[in-house]
Amino acid sequence: MEDLSDITLVNLLKEDDDRAAFNVLYSRYWKVIYQIGFKKLGDEDLAEDLVHDLFVDIWVKRAELDIHTTFVGYLHGMLTHRLIDVHRKNIFRQKVHEEIRSSQTVQDETYDSLVYSDLEQHLMAEVNNLPSSMRQIFLLSRQEELSPKEIADKLSLSVQTVKNQISSAVKRLRTKGLDD
Incomplete structure (x- = not known):
């Protein structure tokens, strides 16, 4: 062959x-x-x-x-x-x-924006699962950037109650792998 x-x-x-x-x-x-x-x-x-x-x-x-x-x-x-x-x-x-x-080495804005958007969607999904008063206080704190005192005045609550609600919300989100 x-x-x-x-x-x-x-x-x-x-x-x-x-x-x-x-x-x-x-x-x-x-x-x-x-x-x-x-x-x-x-x-x-x-x-x-x-x-x-x-x-x-x-x-x-x-x-x-x-x-x-x-x-x-x-x-x-x-x-x-x-x-x-x-x-x-x-x-x-x-x-x-x-x-x-x-x-x-250089932050890529498009990539960061996509990652941020995805993380924000996950965070908001979990925030929406919080009890309504806790969710309201958390959103006032994080989105409107109000201080605990301002939130307490706005919602007629004690400052300590607002702090406790924010702390509880953050703990719940961290257990889901999300930080504020």
């Missing part, structure tokens, strides 16, 4: 699911394709994985193989497409890492 042409081996592979034909093609070309991949990537493991995946795809899609060039040309084309994909993924990964780094 070693002396058969690539086209003959590909036809055997396509028509008969011939594992021996696949093995011959693999042994002929894996090293050449690996070396090209390694030269482009500079990473032995990644190049090896890329070549392995490339040959796995050939085996899986063997019945649909449609080669218009030489087999090695076909492999090179597949490798080129995979290298482009790796390059795109690396660029995307770099952009994500840069965004993460920049958001860690």
Whole structure:
């Protein structure tokens, strides 16, 4: 089988699911394709994985193989497409890492706004579950920024009652994982 042409081996592979034909093609070309991949990537493991995946795809899609060039040309084309994909993924990964780094050093207002909005929704859902008088006192304290004395005067309550209600509300929210 070693002396058969690539086209003959590909036809055997396509028509008969011939594992021996696949093995011959693999042994002929894996090293050449690996070396090209390694030269482009500079990473032995990644190049090896890329070549392995490339040959796995050939085996899986063997019945649909449609080669218009030489087999090695076909492999090179597949490798080129995979290298482009790796390059795109690396660029995307770099952009994500840069965004993460920049958001860690410089506050990203959009991200903060989304996080704040989500947290506020969760907080308000929990605040709405508070007893009505406790909720009213808590909202006057946090949203209108009234002091306990101002709230007490407004609702005709003692300052201590207002403080107790605020403290109880904060404790309940903390048990839910939310702080004021």
